[in-house]
Amino acid sequence: MRKATVELGWRPIRLVHGGHLSDRHTIHRLTARDITAHKEAERRDSFTRSLLELFTQKTSRKDCLDSVLEVVRDWSGCHCVGIRVMDEQHHIPYESFAGFSRKFWDLENWLSLKTDTCACTRVILQAPDPQEVPLLTPGGSFRCNNAPQFFNQLPPEQRARYRGNCILAGFTSLAIVPIRYHGQTLGAIHLADEREGIVSPERVDFIESMTPLIGEAIHRFTVEEKVRSASVYARNLIEVSLDPLVTISPDGKITDVNAATELITGVEREQLIGSDFSDYFRQPEKARQGY
Secondary structure (H helix, E strand, O other), rough: OOEEEEEOEHHHHHHHHEOEEOOOOHHHHHHHHHHHHHHHEEEEEEEEHHHHHHHOOOOOHHHHHHHHHHHHHHHHHEEEEEEEEEOOOOEOOOOEOOOOHHHHHHHHHOOOOOOOOOOHHHHHHHHOOHHHHHEHHHHOOEEOOOHHHHOOOOHHHHOOOOOOHHHHHOOOOOEEEEEEOOEEEEEEEEEEEOOOOHHHHHHHHHHHHHHHHHHHHHHHHHHHHHHHHHHHHHOOEEEEEOOEEEEOOOOOOOEEHHHHHHHHOOOOHHHHOOOOOEHHOOHHHHHHHOO
């Protein structure tokens, strides 16, 4: 009987004349693989949608990162997850974390990029030690599925380059994924689990692909919070002034006043806002000309 060969995926499928399959087991394996890949793609899409929804729903950086952490923890399967964000003093505290003990938090929360040396600081500084290079991903993440084994085989001078608190806490699987925004590293996601083999290449790779979104959110909320702080500071300066201060729109309407303005005019703030500023002068026309 004449036979034909058709390429399907990674393995040739043999067909007999008339279309009857001679390797049904291979077809079954390929179908199962396709279903698994499809489910994984759906999970990734769901994860991405969840992050995008969080960025539009949350009003503060802390609330946003708390929710991001739960999504990452659920998706990665890690018992312990922390999100470190670098502050202006170059400390990298956990802005959000789950699973870590209070003792571990006390030891690891206030790491300094200037004075402390460990895998976390080197990932954020993008300055790995030679012994870490084989454990780095192309995206610059540190990934190790048997941390005690890695640590114990190091010579003493290299062990001294680690704080060792993750090992003492009983963590076996570890990953540190940098969070970047336009080429600048803002912090890192710290994954830790006492079980071996939890931080698979696929999981770390996908989290890496999501960190630009997380970095964008951190940057946006940081800018917004700085603007709000500056606004509150300016408002306080205005309020403590003994001089009447008024902000006016292009058409001459009052948009804001301080307490001194209320005092000198005898009119409450709610009534002043929206009215014509020149009406509070003895010579309104000259006030308008001056404006």
